[in-house]
Amino acid sequence: MNAVVLDRFGGPEELSLRTIPRPEVGEDDVLIRVEYSGIGSWDATEREGDYAGAFGVPSTFPYVLGWDAAGTVAAVGRGVDRFAVGDRVYAAITPVPRGGSYAEYAVVEAEHVAHLPGRMPAAQAGALAWDALTALSGVDLLDLQPGATLMVFGASGGIGHLAVQIAKHRGLRVLAVASGDDGVALTRRLGADASVDGRREDVVAAASAFAPEGLDAALVTVGGATTEQALSAVKDSGRIAWPYGVYPALSTAPRASVSNYNGDRSSAATDRLNAIIEAGGLQVHVHRMFPLDEARDAHLALREHYVGKLALRIA
Template sequence: MDSRVQDAASGARVVPQMNAVVLDRFGGIDELSSRRIPRPEVGDDDVLIRVEYAGVASWDAVEREGYYDGVFGIASAFPYVLGWDAAGTVAAVGRNVTRFEVGERVYAATMPASRGGFYAEYGLVEAEFVARVPDRMPTEQAGAMAWDALTALSGLDLLGLRPDETLMVFGASGGVGHMAVQLARHSGIRVLAVASGDDGVTLARRLGTDDAIDGRKVDVLAAALEFAPGGLDAALVTAGGETAERSLRAVKDSGRIAWPNGVVPDPVTSPAAKVIHYDGDRIATDRLNAIIEASSFEVHIARTFPMARVADAHRALNDHYVGKLALKVG
C-alpha cells in the first residue's frame, strides 16, 4: 500500500507527515526532541496504528543511551523513534491483512530498531504482532502492557507450574512483576510477591498475591522459606542484585528460575535451581487476551505524561514508582 499522496498544484508525490519524539543521536534525556517526520509506509503484511498511548519503560532509557545499537543485527538509523508498546486504533492495513478493520482498538509490541517505535502519532507493526484491545480494558492500560505482560506470560509458561505450587515473583511491583502476579494467581499458583516500598506491597496484595513483602526491609530468604518450608517450586526474577541472588536459595534444587533477558545484574554465583533466560513471546496475545477477559487483570499506571513532556517521563524512570509509566500520544 502506497501511503503517499499527490500534491494537486505541483503534481509531486508528497509523503504524509506525523508528530514524533526522535533522537538524532544516542545520549541523555536532552537528546529527545519533538518534530514532524515522514509517516511510515504500510507494507502488504502491516498494520498502521494511530497511537493513543505508549508505554515508557526502563529499557527505553537504555536504548536512548545507545546500548542496543547493533544488538539486533540492524544498523541504527536516525531520526530514531523509541517506544516498544502502544495501543490505539487501526489507521490502515496492508493488502494481505484480513484480521483487522480500520478504526478497531488494538495494541502491539514492536522493536524500534527495525520498524521505528511508538513515541509517534503512528506506528507500523507486522499484523501477526497486533491484537485487539479486550473490551473491558482501557486503552491507556493496553498501551503500556504488551511487552511486560507477554514477558510475564512467557516466563510462567517456561516454569510450567501446577495449581497450588509455589512461586516467588521478585520485583513484583514493577511492570513485568505486577502482571506476573495476576497471571500466576489466575492459574491457581501460590505467589509470594517481593515488592519495593509500602506502595508496592499494597499493590501486590490488592492484585491477589498470597503474601507480599518489601524486599528492602525484610529478610527475603527467611520469608520465602517461611512461605514454602520445603522450598519454593519456582521464581520469576524481574530485578537482579544481591538481594535477589540470596533469595534464590529458597528455590528447591529441583526447582526452576525464569530470568528475562535484560534483567541485570546476573547472579555472581549460580543458584542450585535451573535458571532459564528467555524473551517474551510477541505472538501470545490471544492467550493473554483470554486471561484478561476471564479475570480482573489490570495494568497499574503510576503516571501518564503528555508527549510534550517526554523528558519528564524519562526522568521519572529514575524515581520510585510502582507499575508502569505511560505517554499520551494522541
C-alpha cells in the same frame, strides 16, 4: 506526524518533539494511530545507544523510541486479513528499523498486533504488551500446577505486577517481593498471597515462612545480591525463570535450574493473554501518564521510585 525523536543517542535532553514522515505500510503490516505508549526502563538504555546494532540493523536518525502501543488501526497491508481500519488494538513493537510508538502513528507486523479486549482500557493497554507477554512467557515456562508456590522477584515493577496476576489466574500461591510500602500494597491488592519489601525485609526468612519445604519456582525481574540470596529459598528440584535483559546477571549458580527466555509476542501468545484479560484476571497499574511533549520528564521519572508502569498519552 508528530513524534518524539532522537537525533543522536544520549540523555533525556536529546528527546525532542517535531514533525516527521508517517511510516510506510508494508504488505503484512498494520498502521496504528497511537493513543497511548508504554515507557520501559529499557527505553533509557536504548536512548543512550546501548542497543545500537544489537538487532542486526544500523541505527538511523531521527530515531523513535517506544515498544508498546494502543490505539486504532489506520491502515492495513494487502496481506492482512485479521484487522480492519477502525479496529481497536494494542501491539508489541520493535523500534528498529521503522520507528517506535512515541509518535502519532506506528507501523507493526500484523503478527504482533492484538485486538483490544473490551475489559482493558486503552490507557492501560498502551503499557501492556511487552511486559505482559514477558510475564506470561515466564509463567508458561515454569509450567506449575495449581497450588504450587511461586516467588515473583521485582513484583511491583512492570513485568512483576503482571506476573503476580497471571500466576494467581493459574491458581498458584504467590510470594511477591516488591519495592517499598507502595509496592507491597500494590501486590497485595493484585492478589499476592504474601508480600515482602525486598529493600528492607529478610526475603529468605519470608520465603521460608511462606513455603517451609522450599519454593517450587521463582520468576526474576531484577538481579543483584538480594535476588541471589532469595533464590536459595527455591528447592533443589525447583525452577527459576529469568528473562533475557534482566541485570545484573547471576554471579553464582543457584541450586535450582535457571531458564533464560524472551517474551513470546506471537498472535498465539496474545490470544492467551487476551483470554486472561477477558476473564477479568489482569490490569495494568499506570503509575503516571505523561503527555507526549513531556517525554523528557517521563525519562527523568524512570530514575525515580515508582510502581507498575509509566506511559505517554499521544492523542
